[in-house]
Amino acid sequence: MSTEEMAGQVLLPFFPGLDHTAHAAVIERLHLAGSIIMGDNVPGTADGSVDTTAMQAAAGQLQAAARAGGRSWPGLIGVDQEGGKVARLRAPLTEWPAPMSYGAAGSAPLAGEAGAAMAAELAALGFNTDFAPSADVTMGPADPAIGARSMSGNADAAAAYSVAFSQGMLAGGLLPAAKHFPGHGSVTVDSHAGLPVQDASLDALRAKDLRPFQSVVDAGLPMVMTGHIAVTALDPGVPASVSKAAYAELRRMGFKGVAITDALNMAAIQDRYPNDSAAPLALAAGADLLLMPADVEAAHAAIVGAVRSGALPPARLAEAAQRVVTMLIWRGRTGQGPGTAPGSGSELSQKVSRAAITVLAGPCRGPIVPASVRVAGGSAQDRSRFAASASKAGISIGEGPLVRLIGAGPQPPAPEAAAEVAVALDAPWPLADVTARSRIAVYGRSQGAFDALASVLAGTATAPGKLPVDVGSQPAGTGCD
Structure with missing residues (x-):
């Protein structure tokens, strides 16, 4: 691949609005890996529901653009669909409760079933990637960004349910991406608004926040998302998403898959690295796939320019592109299946809530x-x-x-x-x-x-769930016998 083609394969952009034909043209011209679908990209019906036929057609159009030029591997068509408040596609697709439900239910198999069912509905619409689960261990009410997106305040429980949910997603036809390494649940700033700072020691992080990610790595899962979190023990003042020390820690844990950044248009990055200057910096640090640069044209140009100036070693760009392409070839070979009809997981969703x-x-x-x-x-x-x-x-x-x-x-x-x-x-x-x-x-x-x-x-049903977090003076594990 040329430098320009490799620069495209490491970029996963967002686009505003519903002009999927225009979006597809940019994907093809810049050789992009594919696209993430945000809420304003989802076609709707008059009653506010998702137009599933139009969504499937749009995903197919973007997929065709990503495979243009004779590429034999699929493009990456992704979405943020965690359940709870983070869900880009709603009715008639199944509405899932918050991920903390799995921790309250205390059942890894149930988390796996839910991951598979969620993935199968998305696969039917042409998606092959879901940026879930949040493997973060929440510290409690001082956590402004994750909250009920976390499965548990206990590291071992968060690890078990995150792995189970991810494996379910793979079985249902989608690539999962565990996030937000090295853990967004123990910081008090939301990286959408500013740069969180994690001051814990490396030993403390390995004992808690990093534990779910170690389990994800040990399970051989394909993708980990790095967060915009400055870890003082690794690289003071530098977001993990652009930090060589943070990627070195992830690789030290044994991870051989694709390291994808969190969205590069978030304030924690944009305030420090304007004009998409973070794109080549993240690659040089060890990222393989760059999510949602503010301007994908500028990010592509910055990567190509950095290679030509020597700021980004060509071998690092090639390694990143190879990892992404390898993952997509593997995804293509394992097959995706036809998926399931929208809403087919509704009974299971209710089962999760009854258990939680x-x-x-x-x-x-x-x-x-x-x-x-x-x-x-x-x-x-x-x-x-x-x-x-x-x-x-x-x-x-x-x-x-x-x-x-x-x-x-x-x-x-x-x-x-x-x-x-x-x-x-x-x-x-x-x-x-x-x-x-x-x-x-x-x-x-x-x-x-x-x-x-x-x-x-x-009184026609009992409440079997147990608190997955401390609530005031009531410890995790509180609930009816």
Whole structure:
């Protein structure tokens, strides 16, 4: 391959809007690896659902562009689809609860089933890569970026469920990418907005934040995403995504697959490396695939220019391109299968929520509320979904005890503060600050999550989940016997 072709094979861009023909032309002209699909690239129907036929056609068009010029390997068509709040494609695809559900359910096989089912629906639309799971170990409510995207606050549990989910994704036809090495769950700045600094010692990191990534490496999984996190013990002040020491640590762990950066258009990078100057720096440091440069044309030119000036050794660019192409050839040879119909995982999604729902306080058996309740908090959609699920469970909305739905972020004051039942819809930490008689964590806002909640409130189902994180004075593992 020429320098220009190799520079394209290490770039995975985003594009604004729905002009997939124009996007395909850029992919073909710059020899790009493929494309990530963001929310504004997803065709929709009049009712706001995903137009799955148009999405499949668009993915096929981008795939054809990535294979232009006689390339025998597939292009990389990827998406961020974790479940919970990170989901670019929604109805009619299955809506999955937050990944913390797997930690609460305590079942690696269930995480694997969910990964396979999620992947199979995406594969049917032409995707072959999902930038999931978040293998980060969350430290608790001071973690602003990961929260319920983390499967657990325990490193060993996060490792087990991340590996299981990733292996499920592979079985379902997609390449997973474990993220955000060396761990975004133990820093207090969101890298979308600024540069997080990790001051822990290397020994401490290896004992906690790096442990899930070591398990991912040991399992032979194909891709790890590096985060924009400055690790003082490795390379003070330098984001891991452009740090030679960080990539050296990843390779020391035995990783032989593709190291992909987190999105290069995030503030942690753009504030320090304007005009896509981070692209050749990341490659020189040890990255193999560069995700979402702010301007893919500028990033491509910067890589080619760096090779010609000697700032980026040609052998390093060739190594990166070879790793990417090798992964895609392997993906092509293993086959993808036809996938499954949109929504085919809905029953499994509800099974996950039923296994995860956790009672922190209040009765573990029997009805928690009478046949009529009031509801407050959450979004309008949350309250609507709660009402639909409550009705199926024989609970009406109008009078009776107040059920307060608590989402992420600051919570409104009274009258919700007087609730008899408090329900955390995302991460469970807000339950530490409420005095409701019954406190329940559901880790999701899907209809299936509300169905699981209504069944527990009505007493027709028990709550088998256990806290995967500490919540105030209640330690991880708290829940009904």
